[in-house]
Amino acid sequence: MKFGKKLLALTVVSVMSLSLISCGEKKDQSVLDKDKLILGFDDTFVPMGFKDSNGEYVGFDIDLAKAVSEKLNKEIEFQPIDWSMKETELKNGNIDFIWNGYSITDERKEKVEFSTPYLNNRQVIITLSDSKINTKADLKDKVVGAQNQSSAVDAIEADGDTITTFKDGKVVTFETNNEALMDLEAGRLDAVVADEILAKYYTKQRGAEKYKILSEDFGTEAYAVGMRKEDKDLVDAFNKAFNELVEDGTAGEISVKWFGEDIIAK
Structure with a gap:
């Protein structure tokens, strides 16, 4: 009986030792x-x-x-x-x-x-070319969109009380920038805040004359x-x-x- 208990104890110790070695090897692995x-x-x-x-x-x-x-x-x-x-x-x-x-x-x-x-980047404000929005202050009471969980949203929220001046005091978020810009074209948004690199490429592809990128922005950043x-x-x-x-x-x-x-x- 004592021999059986000793054998069981040795088995448990051996399994634990192997587990620790295995964990150690996994920890040391590099991506x-x-x-x-x-x-x-x-x-x-x-x-x-x-x-x-x-x-x-x-x-x-x-x-x-x-x-x-x-x-x-x-x-x-x-x-x-x-x-x-x-x-x-x-x-x-x-x-x-x-x-x-x-x-x-x-x-x-x-x-x-x-x-x-x-790469370096800016968070720019995009409107339609015939929009009366020409400055950040003109976003007061306007519907502003951006991509959900994007640095555009972070930049807006970090810009003092600006977001509180938007319609309903918030940014309307979308799963993609493309969806936000399509809502801008459809007139459901007054402005979109997005990466300058995306904005310039997107507007060039769809006709730069349709859009206006304001000189004011929500700050610079790096990719x-x-x-x-x-x-x-x-x-x-x-x-x-x-x-x-x-x-x-x-x-x-x-x-x-x-x-x-x-x-x-x-």
Whole structure:
């Protein structure tokens, strides 16, 4: 009987030891050990990452990601996500990057580790060309829209009491910028606040004469790639790869392809 108890005790200890070793090995594993890295993005965000008429994922961020993947010698899978759930998707391990015109904010810094900034941006105010809105003050009592969980909303909320002057004292939010801009065209919104890079590309594609981008804005910011805080090795590898792409001119070429000029943050 005593022998049986001793044998049971030894078995339990052995199982626990193996579990601890297994946990230790898992803890020491790097995301860079994976052959494939998952990139989460909003597939409606032109010109950064979107689906073209052939159903292919294209855009500035898509091209830059492919160039970085070659430097890292890793395959990158492009995974469309609900942009309002981006940090949750990253935390849960469903994606390895948040990479799609992802603006650096203090709130986001608490949740993710940012890469080196790669583009600069403004949160601009877009109206129809015949609108009487010409300044930020003219947004008083107007219906203003923006993408849900976007840095546009953050920028508006950080701009003093401006939001309280909007109709109903709030921003009308949409799942995508495209939906917001379509409501602007339909007359259901008076203005949209969005990334300047998106705004210029969108209005150029649909007829710049139809729109007006105000000179006043809701502040400047920078785009970067978001990764998990514990994936320091991936952050370091990304930054090294990106810097090499800047130095060899590849990043600038991708910028010229999509924006007509080199606007890479340096």
